[in-house]
Amino acid sequence: MIRIDSVTKRYPDGTVAVDRLSLDIPDRSITVLVGPSGCGKTTTLRMINRMVEPTEGTILLDGEDSRRQPVTTLRRSMGYVIQNAGLFQHRTIVDNIATVPRMLGWGKQRARERAAELMERVGLDPSLAKRYPYQLSGGQQQRVGVARALAADPPVLLMDEPFSAVDPVVRKGLQDELLRIQDELGKTIVFVTHDIDEAIKLGTMVAVLREGGRLAQYAPPAELLSHPADGFVEDFLGADRGIRRLSFFPSAALELTTDAVIRSGAAAGPAAATGAAHLLVTDADGRPLGWAAREEATAGDVRADRLLPYGRPFTPGADSLRVALDCAVLSPVGWAVAVDGDGRVTGVVSQQTIGEAIRAAHTEGRADTEKAGVAE
Numbered sequence: 342m343i344r345i346d347s348v349t350k351r352y353p354d355g356t357v358a359v360d361r362l363s364l365d366i367p368d369r370s371i372t373v374l375v376g377p378s379g380c381g382k383t384t385t386l387r388m389i390n391r392m393v394e395p396t397e398g399t400i401l402l403d404g405e406d407s408r409r410q411p412v413t414t415l416r417r418s419m420g421y422v423i424q425n426a427g428l429f430q431h432r433t434i435v436d437n438i439a440t441v442p443r444m445l446g447w448g449k450q451r452a453r454e455r456a457a458e459l460m461e462r463v464g465l466d467p468s469l470a471k472r473y474p475y476q477l478s479g480g481q482q483q484r485v486g487v488a489r490a491l492a493a494d495p496p497v498l499l500m501d502e503p504f505s506a507v508d509p510v511v512r513k514g515l516q517d518e519l520l521r522i523q524d525e526l527g528k529t530i531v532f533v534t535h536d537i538d539e540a541i542k543l544g545t546m547v548a549v550l551r552e553g554g555r556l557a558q559y560a561p562p563a564e565l566l567s568h569p570a571d572g573f574v575e576d577f578l579g580a581d582r583g584i585r586r587l588s589f590f591p592s593a594a595l596e597l598t599t600d601a602v603i604r605s606g607a608a609a610g611p612a613a614a615t616g617a618a619h620l621l622v623t624d625a626d627g628r629p630l631g632w633a634a635r636e637e638a639t640a641g642d643v644r645a646d647r648l649l650p651y652g653r654p655f656t657p658g659a660d661s662l663r664v665a666l667d668c669a670v671l672s673p674v675g676w677a678v679a680v681d682g683d684g685r686v687t688g689v690v691s692q693q694t695i696g697e698a699i700r701a702a703h704t705e706g707r708a709d710t711e712k713a714g715v716a717e
């Protein structure tokens with residue numbers, strides 16, 4: 342564990358970048374430092390690998406003062422990734438990634454093999470190995486940056502706004518990749534961003550800092566969304582935190598109905614009696630085709646050109662209540678379509694039912710927190 346214990350950084354010009362910050366950063370998880378520009382995120386990160394020395398306070402690594410080991414040993418145990426990747430422009434991709442292993446005295450062949458393995462791990466095509474950084478897209482360069490930081494297999498990864506310079510689509514891909522790598526490798530990652538959505542998506546724990554380098558709140562993302570510590574955190578989270586919080590509730594418990602689902606060409610069955618204005622028509626394999634007016638569908642008068650689009654379906658085991666709600670909101674009939682992993686319809690659910698589930702989830706969430714509060 343990395344323990345930041347009442348650490349202050351005062352730069353020589355008197356600027357207090359970090360003010361008596363205390364944080365316990367758990368092993369093998371992603372801890373995100375988030376906050377507005379100038380709130381001391383980068384300074385904090387750099388104090389962990391001693392690129393910046395604290396003015397006061399201590400940073401402990403597994404209980405030991407980080408100043409007790411030589412700075413080179415310390416840095417070897419910590420991969421460092423920065424915005425725009427910071428690659429060596431005159432070295433090929435494979436040699437960029439092999440930098441630290443080579444510094445550690447690995448043979449050229451072994452270091453290159455390790456680099457090739459890491460390229461695969463971070464989703465880079467092996468054909469890029471011999472290129473130079475300028476011949477790669479921003480997103481690809483960022484992946485190289487991550488691979489390079491992982492090359493000597495350090496237990497800790499420090500990441501300073503690593504995905505800020507790429508477009509939202511590439512950024513989402515990089516975030517997903519990081520979560521996947523983290524699942525596989527179980528590193529202790531400290532990640533700096535000014536983007537609260539990125540913090541909520543990636544963080545096991547999120548530290549919200551405010552100007553002057555003071556800690557506003559340190560909590561798991563779901564708790565930040567449900568219980569912001571004060572007005573500053575609430576404003577920083579933005580207006581739609583209630584909707585975002587739904588990402589933390591599974592959709593698996595939603596009550597689906599199959600009464601409003603009818604197989605194309607099949608007899609009406611229970612669908613004839615349903616109160617729903619529209620029925621979801623599926624093909625013989627159970628895959629969705631679209632929505633038909635109930636009278637037409639039950640009379641066997643389904644015409645492909647008159648079907649309303651079924652929109653984007655959700656998968657109850659995998660998707661959150663937020664996704665299910667989004668599917669229902671986007672549906673032309675106000676109902677969301679649930680499918681299994683193979684894309685076969687398992688039922689449909691109305692906005693109203695989703696609304697009830699949301700109310701129940703919020704009430705239960707509140708009860709849980711209250712219980713936790715009592716237990717403390």
Ligand SMILES: Nc1ncnc2c1ncn2[C@@H]1O[C@H](COP(=O)(O)OP(=O)(O)OP(=O)(O)O)[C@@H](O)[C@H]1O
Nearest residue numbers: 352354356358377378379380381382383384385535
């Ligand atoms: N070398 C330095 N000398 C003096 N002041 C500094 C120095 N480095 C940073 N600062 C100041 O310390 C404060 C915190 O800076 P820091 O870079 O840690 O913030 P940040 O939260 O990472 O900001 P950003 O999101 O803009 O990167 C800022 O007011 C900054 O101007």
